[in-house]
Amino acid sequence: MGGGDNLGAHMVHQLASGMNGMRTAGDLVMRLQMTRGMRLKEAKAYVADRLGVSVRELSDSVVMQDVRSEFGIGLITELEDEAVGEPTAMEAKFNIAELLDLPINCVDRFRDRVHSLRNDGAGGSS
């Protein structure tokens, strides 16, 4: 709800009080709130424990760049050659689901669809 109706408001909030998504661990804390209904303090502690960092480091973009790369949970990349070797979005979400022990809807559906194709003999190796 934060940003509301225009980009200007959201940008101000991001700078004044935001974790800032994949620059840090904001998306991970958000997933705990969304899926588990965890309040902020509990969600931050959970994610910090899983990543092996302090709560303060969760919002540190320098620390989290290395942590995200180490766990394969996705980086924001701007240039083509930055992304080499980093997981794609869906691959990163597979890793996030496992790391946080959290169901992610599209990951579960992706997995089911691949298994279904294999069982139907429509894909995969013989």
Add this chain to the structure above:
Amino acid sequence: MGTKLMTRMGDGTAVEVTRDELRADIEDGVAAAVKRAKVPPLDDGEVGHLLDIFASQERMTGVPLGDEVVHSCDGSTSLRASRIDCLTDAEGVGYDLCELMQPDYSYKAVKTVVPSEQRLMQEAQYRLTIPVQYGAQADLGRYSKPDGPCPNWSELLPLGRIDEARAAQEEAAAESEEDMVRIGEAMWEAGADGMDFDTSGASGDADFLAVLKAVRRLREACPDMSIELGMASEFVLGMHGELEWEGVRLAGVWPVEQLRLAQKAGATIFGPAVNVNTGRSVAWNVARAIAIIKPCMDVAEIPVHPNAGMGVGGMPMHSFPPVDAGSRVSRAFVEILRVDGL
């Protein structure tokens, strides 16, 4: 006469006041909340904290390191790029989640284009790592004639045809509930991380009832679905006046009761909304909003993300809220209310 400080009005215009005038404004905002919403006042420490935040003359302010919060949002798309491109841009600039929306932002409009919205959601899920939710509002008025199938209660009420107006709202709420459940299940099937029921109660108590019922049904059908329930204003208008849910009369409920109902229905994030009075200062508006929302923080079992976009939560009613005002709104909510997000 004290030194003049620059501050902002609720419409964003800059004005100069003394520190004493600023304190008086904050105290008056709190008093307005106490009188109207029957909430306890902020204590002296909280009023002093607000005064320090708003009296500061730095261009920008912020929360202490380590106290950052997550930010949810309503629609993350615009006319400047394709909807998918807008979502990937949102991820790139550091959104914690983003929201796929259709420009009408009404579930009644969305129901005619569900398959294409599902396909877009599926595509978004393949491209983005941050959570992607789907959002719109119940927008109950669209179910009334001439736009919708139900008699128009806004025409019936002035004629004194109260029973017919109430029946029309109940009929519209039932239609709206069905649409929201159907679309929610469709988006879940397409891989959405969650649903956002935004601006709930905009058409009054029947609008809010439809959302609560839809949330309950979706929670039962999809236990892992994120459900964000955001409000339209600080209290629910009694356009019907007699509707109840779980034994609570919905007309006139304030944020703390709205939160209890949202929790009971199965929401995972609650967004209270307090509207801005553009004729009063941002400091007055923020003091009033914080006092009204504060009782929520003690009873919350789920994250509370107060609405702080344009025209709500003290944020100036302007397309480009000034950085000085917006950053003070942000900091005040985090430091005084200890919100779970914005």
